[in-house]
Each structure stands twice: as C-alpha cells, then as structure tokens.
Amino acid sequence: MTIMAGLKYYFHLLSVPLILLCLFAQPAAGQQSLKEYLANLDPSISLSYIIQNKHGNILSKADPDKKIPSASIIKVPLLIYFMQKMSDGTFSLQDRYHLKNKDKVGGAGELQFKPSGLSVTYEYLVKEMIRVSDNTATNIIIRKLGLEAFQRWLKENGFKTTQLNRFMMDFEAIEKGKQNYLSPEEINRLLLDLYNGDLLSKKLSLKVIEYLKNCEDTAGLPHLIPEEVAIAHKTGTLDYVRGDAGIIFGKKPIFITVMVENFSELAEADRIISTIGKLAFLEFSR
Numbered sequence: 001m002t003i004m005a006g007l008k009y010y011f012h013l014l015s016v017p018l019i020l021l022c023l024f025a026q027p028a029a030g031q032q033s034l035k036e037y038l039a040n041l042d043p044s045i046s047l048s049y050i051i052q053n054k055h056g057n058i059l060s061k062a063d064p065d066k067k068i069p070s071a072s073i074i075k076v077p078l079l080i081y082f083m084q085k086m087s088d089g090t091f092s093l094q095d096r097y098h099l100k101n102k103d104k105v106g107g108a109g110e111l112q113f114k115p116s117g118l119s120v121t122y123e124y125l126v127k128e129m130i131r132v133s134d135n136t137a138t139n140i141i142i143r144k145l146g147l148e149a150f151q152r153w154l155k156e157n158g159f160k161t162t163q164l165n166r167f168m169m170d171f172e173a174i175e176k177g178k179q180n181y182l183s184p185e186e187i188n189r190l191l192l193d194l195y196n197g198d199l200l201s202k203k204l205s206l207k208v209i210e211y212l213k214n215c216e217d218t219a220g221l222p223h224l225i226p227e228e229v230a231i232a233h234k235t236g237t238l239d240y241v242r243g244d245a246g247i248i249f250g251k252k253p254i255f256i257t258v259m260v261e262n263f264s265e266l267a268e269a270d271r272i273i274s275t276i277g278k279l280a281f282l283e284f285s286r
Contacts, residue, residue, distance in 0.1 A: 034060060034279040046261035047272065050184045051280050054253050056192055059284050061184075067161050068259045070182040071236025072108070072133045073245050074164055077190055079126055079211065081153050082141055083204050086122075093123035097140060105169040109134025130211045130234060135168035142167055157199070162186045184257035187245045191255045195247060212246065220244030221256065223274035225281050242269035248277070250285030 041047065050064035086093060099111065099118040106112060111120075111134050125141055128134040142150065147164060154162050161183040166173035193199045194208060212232035221244045222231045233246020245257035258276050263269040 034276070034283060037275060037279060038062065041272065044262055045268075045272065047259070048184050048261075049256070049258040049276060050188050051284060052188055052192065052255045053284065054192070054195060054255070056189075059254065060280070064185040064188075064257075065161070065183050066259075067181050067183055068243070068261070069238055069241050070162070070180040071238045071241055071243060072138075072168075073182055073187060073234050073236035073243050073257075074162070074180045075129050075133065075138055076187065076212070076234045076245065077154060077159070077162060078138070078141060078145070078150065078164065079130060079208060080190065080194060080199055081150055082122075082126055082145060083200055083208055084153075085145060087201065087204055091122065091144070093121060093126075095122050096120065097122060097125065097144075099136075103136055103140055105135050105139060105167075107135045107169050108132055109136050109138075111136035127211055127214070131214050131216055133215075133217070133235070139167045139169075157193075159186050159190070162190075182243075182259075184245075184259055187257045188255050191245065191247055191257075195253070195255070209247070215246075219270040220273040221246055221248065221258070221277035223270065224278035229281065229285075237266070242266060242273065244273050244277070248281055248285050250281055252285050254280060254285045256280055 038047070048063040048066040048068060050061040051059040053059060085091065096119050099114055099116055099120065101116045104112040109128060109132055111128065122141075122144070125137040128137040129141060142164070147167070150164055154164070161181055163181045165180055166178040170178075194205055197205050199205070200208065209232045212234060213230055215233055215235065217235040220235050221233050225231065225248065230249040231246055232249070233244055236243045241259060241261050242263065243257070243259040248254050248256060256277065258273045260269040260272050263272070
C-alpha cells in the first residue's frame with residue numbers, strides 16, 4: 001500500500017464514527033417516522049390519540065373524539081375536582097378519614113389490605129389514587145365529593161364525553177351497562193386547562209402536577225423517554241382498553257393522551273403507547 005493510499009484508508013476509518021454520530025444527531029423520529037409507525041400498526045388494533053403543544057395546537061391525532069371506557073384515567077379529573085373543592089374551603093387535605101371494611105375493594109392499591117380504623121389524611125388518599133391507582137382510596141374520594149356532583153362539574157366545564165357513572169370495581173353496575181368514559185380530546189383539554197391555570201390556582205396546579213409525576217406505572221408513556229425528562233401522567237387499564245394521558249416536560253411541553261383497544265395482550269398495548277410517546281417526544285418536545 002502506498003503512503004497516499006494508507007492515509008486515505010486511515011482518514012476513512014476516522015470518518016466512520018463521525019458519520020455514525022451525524023446520523024444519530026439527526027431527529028430519531030420526525031413526523032414522517034410517526035406516520036410510518038402508525039401506518040404499519042396491525043389494522044385490527046383500535047388506536048385513539050391526540051398530541052398538542054401548550055397552546056393547544058394539534059400536533060398529531062387519530063380519532064381523538066372517540067368515546068372510550070376511561071379505566072383509571074378518570075381519576076385525573078376526579079383529582080382536579082377534589083382540589084378545586086378543597087380550595088373553596090369545603091375541606092382540607094389534612095382532614096382525616098378512618099378506613100372502614102365496607103370501603104375496601106380489589107384491583108389496584110394497598111389500602112384494601114390495611115386494617116379497619118386506620119386514620120389517613122385526604123392528601124394521602126388522593127396521592128395513592130394517582131401513585132398506585134388505589135381503587136379503595138378513589139371510592140372514598142368519590143363518596144366525599146358525591147358522584148352526581150362530580151358529573152355535574154364535568155358538564156359545567158364542557159366535558160360531554162368524560163363521565164363517571166359508577167364506582168371503581170362495581171361489577172354490578174357494569175353488568176347494568178354503567179361505565180365510565182373519556183375521549184382523548186377531552187382529557188388532553190383537561191391537562192391543558194390544568195397546566196394553564198384555568199381550573200386551579202398556580203400553587204394547586206403545580207401540586208396536582210407533582211402528584212401526577214409520582215405515578216408508578218411507567219410501562220406506557222415514560223418507558224422509552226429519557227429518565228431525566230419529567231412526565232406527569234396517569235395510566236388506565238381494563239381487559240379491553242389500555243391508556244395513558246399526561247404532560248411530557250421536554251424542552252417544549254407536550255400534552256398527549258393515547259388509548260389502545262383490541263390488543264392481544266397488555267404488553268402489546270404498552271409497546272404501542274410507549275413508542276408513540278417516544279416518537280412524540282423526539283419530534284415535538286426536544
């Protein structure tokens with residue numbers, strides 16, 4: 001090999017990492033990549049989602065007005081209504097509740113295993129309602145607020161699809177056709193109202209956002225996003241629907257609600273939600 005040929009080969013080797021670096025420096029997933037991903041989804045999957053910026057501008061969507069069983073995502077508007085009632089002096093976060101046997105229901109949460117008579121604050125209850133989606137805590141909160149009063153609040157604030165028609169784990173009500181519902185558009189609107197201070201004071205809005213940041217179910221939106229990026233969100237799961245709704249606090253905050261139906265297994269739904277979350281973050285939030 002001549003000296004000149006050797007130098008060319010040497011500089012070629014040096015250029016390989018540089019080329020790779022340049023490739024990875026490009027946006028990992030732009031709008032086209034998100035479209036490509038969605039276009040290649042199994043057509044039997046039913047997907048409803050919406051992504052917006054902090055001004056409410058729609059960045060991407062698919063069937064966002066669809067009426068879908070809400071699962072535990074209904075706990076987000078419930079939390080906001082609770083905080084609103086607290087702010088008008090109806091009660092305090094530090095008021096205490098004594099757990100009763102009749103309160104305890106199955107599914108998510110740890111309160112169902114606690115002894116009757118346990119004294120807890122309402123702040124503890126709303127935190128657990130979000131952190132581990134505690135159904136017992138949620139039902140206590142619903143009774144404190146009043147199911148019908150909460151439903152009226154939703155309507156008064158323009159939420160027509162989002163409904164609370166039953167308590168958590170009320171299988172008798174489900175058999176009678178009573179279900180809780182949402183649409184991705186309405187949940188996103190709720191998150192935007194929260195962020196922009198339209199429903200609560202700035203202080204209480206920040207408190208609610210902190211509660212949502214503590215959601216321990218990270219298999220959905222947070223799963224493929226860097227750990228240093230804060231995400232305030234709430235998941236919801238039924239046998240036939242899986243969803244996640246939240247705020248991704250990248251360089252540019254984005255608001256995203258994703259609902260998946262007709263999946264074969266929960267892991268499949270989580271892959272879809274987490275991939276959409278990653279692509280949305282890479283394109284719209286960095």
